[in-house]
Amino acid sequence: xxxxxxxxxxxxxxxxxxxxxxxxxxxxxxxxxxxxxxxxxxxxxxxxxxxxxxxxxxxxxxxxxxxxxxxxxxxxxxxxxxxxxxxxxxxxxxxxxxxxxxxxxxxxxxxxxxxxxxxxxxxxxxxxxxxxxxxxxxxxxxxxxxxxxxxxxxxxxxxxxxxxxxxxxxxxxxxxxxxxxxxxxxxxxxxx
Amino acid sequence: xxxxxxxxxxxxxxxxxxxxxxxxxxxxxxxxxxxxxxxxxxxxxxxxxxxxxxxxxxxxxxxxxxxxxxxxxxxxxxxxxxxxxxxxxxxxxxxxxxxxxxxxxxxxxxxxxxxxxxxxxxxxxxxxxxxxxxxxxxxxxxxxxxxxxxxxxxxxxxxxxxxxxxxxxxxxxxxxxxxxxxxx
Numbered sequence: 152x153x154x155x156x157x158x159x160x161x162x163x164x165x166x167x168x169x170x171x172x173x174x175x176x177x178x179x180x181x182x183x184x185x186x187x188x189x190x191x192x193x194x195x196x197x198x199x200x201x202x203x204x205x206x207x208x209x210x211x212x213x214x215x216x217x218x219x220x221x222x223x224x225x226x227x228x229x230x231x232x233x234x235x236x237x238x239x240x241x242x243x244x245x246x247x248x249x250x251x252x253x254x255x256x257x258x259x260x261x262x263x264x265x266x267x268x269x270x271x272x273x274x275x276x277x278x279x280x281x282x283x284x285x286x287x288x289x290x291x292x293x294x295x296x297x298x299x300x301x302x303x304x305x306x307x308x309x310x311x312x313x314x315x316x317x318x319x320x321x322x323x324x325x326x327x328x329x330x331x332x333x334x335x336x337x338x339x340x341x342x343x
Numbered sequence: 344x345x346x347x348x349x350x351x352x353x354x355x356x357x358x359x360x361x362x363x364x365x366x367x368x369x370x371x372x373x374x375x376x377x378x379x380x381x382x383x384x385x386x387x388x389x390x391x392x393x394x395x396x397x398x399x400x401x402x403x404x405x406x407x408x409x410x411x412x413x414x415x416x417x418x419x420x421x422x423x424x425x426x427x428x429x430x431x432x433x434x435x436x437x438x439x440x441x442x443x444x445x446x447x448x449x450x451x452x453x454x455x456x457x458x459x460x461x462x463x464x465x466x467x468x469x470x471x472x473x474x475x476x477x478x479x480x481x482x483x484x485x486x487x488x489x490x491x492x493x494x495x496x497x498x499x500x501x502x503x504x505x506x507x508x509x510x511x512x513x514x515x516x517x518x519x520x521x522x523x524x525x526x527x
Contacts, residue, residue, distance in 0.1 A: 170348035181359040
């Protein structure tokens with residue numbers, strides 16, 4: 152058998168590396184070329200997909216704290232869960248002792264980055280059984296009582312329009328002076 | 344090794360062009376068949392992409408285009424496999440040799456130097472196509488049958504290639520390292 156083997160030297164090795172880089176580039180360009188030919192919707196799509204247990208749900212609802220949280224009657228304000236993949240969030244507001252008067256403030260802002268309407272269920276929880284407080288939510292111009300002075304809880308559904316940011320305002324009307332600190336928890340759960 | 348890479352790149356360029364053309368034709372035929380209104384939008388003044396009005400249209404057109412894409416690639420993969428592995432085993436299958444000559448198919452015989460880069464190049468692009476179809480399943484919601492079918496064919500192709508290599512390992516090594524084979 153005739154031997155025609157060349158021993159490798161630096162130019163030979165660099166040549167091989169360069170050709171390997173070209174081959175990899177061809178593959179990469181093909182990927183981006185073919186992937187780019189897949190049609191897209193005119194606005195951002197939010198799809199939930201599950202492949203072999205890996206979920207690729209895109210989070211399209213974002214919750215932002217109110218810009219003015221430094222209120223005299225609010226002792227603590229915690230917004231959590233807005234960085235999770237599920238799109239849910241929980242707001243806990245602790246109040247200093249409240250007088251029997253009206254307290255109104257903006258609680259948070261919900262932003263929908265998708266091109267579809269999204270529904271969010273708001274479930275309130277008040278730390279005081281019996282509440283003695285009427286708690287109302289104002290959203291998109293409509294006001295709804297979510298907790299009655301008798302302590303009846305009324306979860307509500309909020310419809311978030313596409314590509315929008317909407318404030319949620321709270322109004323607290325204690326019927327008596329609440330001497331002990333109380334807290335209100337608002338759980339936001341994205342409805343399927 | 345240089346020769347192998349050069350031929351690999353040659354076959355890669357052909358496979359890449361083939362895949363891009365398949366996708367273009369598939370999307371175009373899908374848009375025509377479904378009579379969908381579409382627009383061309385550009386992002387960052389550089390990239391241009393096709394947009395349609397709803398997610399349902401995206402799914403419909405991508406399903407159509409990817410079905411065409413998968414079927415055509417599977418046919419291409421089968422052709423490459425048959426031409427390289429089967430027709431190059433003619434010494435082991437004399438009846439096939441007789442039929443090839445009888446039906447004047449000698450043009451189908453692969454050059455012994457080019458078959459390994461060709462097999463590897465097409466194998467790479469079949470796996471790339473599998474990744475692309477899985478990506479479309481996750482982003483455009485196409486039926487799972489398409490990525491499953493493409494993935495299954497890629498696995499079978501790879502298995503056949505390794506079976507072929509196993510019987511020709513000494514030939515491949517001598518080709519890769521530039522030693523000339525004595526043809527008997």
